[in-house]
Amino acid sequence: MDSTQKTLADFMDLPDLDIMERAVVFNEYMEDIKANHHLQYRRVSMSGSRPIMEVMDPYSGNVEEMIYLASNDYLNLTKHPRTIEAGKQALEKYGTGAGSVPLLGGTLDIHIELEKKIARFKGCQNAILYTSGFGSNVGTLLAMLDEKDVAILDLLDHASIIDGCQRANVEYFRHNNIDSLEKVLKKVQHQYRTKLIAVDGVYSMDGDIAPLDQIVALAKQYGAYVMVDEAHATGVIGKNGRGTPEYFNLEGKVDIVAGTFSKGLGCVGGFIAASDELVELLHYYSRAYMFSTAPTPQVAGSLIAGIDIIETEPELRQKLWDNIHYFRKQLLDLGFNLGRSETAIFPIIIGDDLKVKEMCRMLHERGVYVNPVLYPAVPKRLARVRMSLMSAHTKCQLDYVLDSLESIGKKLGIIKSISDKKVKAV
Ligand SMILES: Cc1ncc(COP(=O)(O)O)c(C=O)c1O
Incomplete structure (x- = not known):
């Protein structure tokens, strides 16, 4: 099965299949997702929530350190x-x-x-x-x-x-x-x-x-x-x-x-x-x-x-907001579409399921943990990469993520390269 042509919505209701048959077909889809290195869900943490998290790589089985941008543990109280x-x-x-x-x-x-x-x-x-x-x-x-x-x-x-x-x-x-x-x-x-x-x-x-x-x-x-x-x-x-x-x-x-x-x-x-x-x-x-x-x-x-x-300890919240302001400004300067985000949750709206999956795959390979949000969770035109910040993220970690987002964003044509921008300006 070619998973790039399908979404979770395709397996919600298969009228001719009972629940066990539907599970078999759905698993074929998931196998192809995994073969394409597009499986970003249920990655296993070996350390618990923290800015640099130990994660078992679902493909190699190795435990890798990743910058974790998917936690709701905003103040690192865990x-x-x-x-x-x-x-x-x-x-x-x-x-x-x-x-x-x-x-x-x-x-x-x-x-x-x-x-x-x-x-x-x-x-x-x-x-x-x-x-x-x-x-x-x-x-x-x-x-x-x-x-x-x-x-x-x-x-x-x-x-x-x-x-x-x-x-x-x-x-x-x-x-x-x-x-x-x-x-x-x-x-x-x-x-x-x-x-x-x-x-x-x-x-x-x-x-x-x-x-x-x-x-x-x-x-x-x-x-x-x-x-x-x-x-x-x-x-x-x-x-x-x-x-x-x-x-x-x-x-x-x-x-x-x-x-x-x-x-x-x-x-x-x-x-x-x-x-x-x-x-x-x-x-x-x-x-x-x-x-x-x-x-x-x-x-x-x-x-x-x-x-x-x-x-x-208001300084924890202050640190979180320092991170939010910094990350937001850099992402907007790079030309990413952040929708209406105003808080610690950062959607990068891309509007193309496959590009979202590819971006998450490339970020994973660079040691950056983010989540894809795809149809039917959001309309297809609003498919996105979702990130969230914590107060304990350091500037250096955020800069590494920004560099990665910039080069992947350009590669996938999500943001313009500097030369494109110059051509437009001329
Ligand atoms: C807005 C909102 N309400 C409720 C919940 C459910 O909370 P819990 O994870 O504690 O079950 C979540 C997320 O998980 C959420 O994002």
């Missing part, structure tokens, strides 16, 4: 001595697991401490914990909305928000487009019991920020509630790293602040911060919470330390 020590202490004190679901004995005092800490950090009355960010969005939305309600979603919302709205009516508005949102609100304003606008604070594939101030104002006007997913905003935006509501001076004014503990906070798990009343309702109606064992003590311990670090 390796911070305080998160590690706090995790160790919780592990020693409580053991490896919580032992039960939260309602039936699995709630530890360290979980309550974390709930209070994340709620205060997010400017909300209370918070509920989940074992993943995906689970917290799905579990909360499924508990809150059904066929009498409407979810109003940005077209680029995260999959976990979309999946959580399966019981509800769903209306989409154009990405970050306030006029489009208002049109939807006008249409639905008298039709449904609960109207909930749910957006990402920072979009995971584009790195741009939702205009939350305008969204909250419109929601008020039309009697809707607002939920913001802070996965890529926590620790990154806002003066104190508290995320999108802080960035827009809206702390305490957003109905539901969702988030994950897996990115800027360097662990795993998710939370919903909201009013005391809503959190109490979720304790008894959110199935992903009620029927799933509470987070491990080690994670809770590390997260309490992680929130402290965000509050007391």
Whole structure:
């Protein structure tokens, strides 16, 4: 099979094949991807997330050091001595697991401490914990909305928000487009019991920020509630790293602040911060919470330390932003299309699946770890290489990546060579 002519979408639904037959055909496609050295997914890290990561090369089997530009560990809290020590202490004190679901004995005092800490950090009355960010969005939305309600979603919302709205009516508005949102609100304003606008604070594939101030104002006007997913905003935006509501001076004014503990906070798990009343309702109606064992003590311990670090070590965020400003300027000067990115997430939009795969292959060969984002995850014309920065990346590492991007970009005709630019200028 020639994988260069196909995409994942081609194997989503093969009407004549049962699931096992479909798996066989899909594996033939994956074999060809691997033969072309286009397989960039599930590369195995031998060291964990850090700027220079040890990676098992999927082709040679050798362990190589690579500059890692695909982590959501924005502040490098996965390796911070305080998160590690706090995790160790919780592990020693409580053991490896919580032992039960939260309602039936699995709630530890360290979980309550974390709930209070994340709620205060997010400017909300209370918070509920989940074992993943995906689970917290799905579990909360499924508990809150059904066929009498409407979810109003940005077209680029995260999959976990979309999946959580399966019981509800769903209306989409154009990405970050306030006029489009208002049109939807006008249409639905008298039709449904609960109207909930749910957006990402920072979009995971584009790195741009939702205009939350305008969204909250419109929601008020039309009697809707607002939920913001802070996965890529926590620790990154806002003066104190508290995320999108802080960035827009809206702390305490957003109905539901969702988030994950897996990115800027360097662990795993998710939370919903909201009013005391809503959190109490979720304790008894959110199935992903009620029927799933509470987070491990080690994670809770590390997260309490992680929130402290965000509050007391602003230099980590400053360093991240120094890197963002530097990298962004250099990439734009080179002529790359970064879309609307404003944060630590850098899409290089190329609009050609094969060129994206080739660019990722060449970067891999030079020891630079990035991810391809292809159709159907994004429309074909927006296929891209996605990179993300951490505060611990050094200038020297970023310069090496920039040099590599420049020469590969020219080779693939993604950016113009200097001689092309001169010809145009003449
Ligand atoms: C915007 C957004 N929301 C939710 C999630 C899910 O979080 P988690 O990885 O903690 O399950 C992610 C990413 O993984 C995300 O990018």
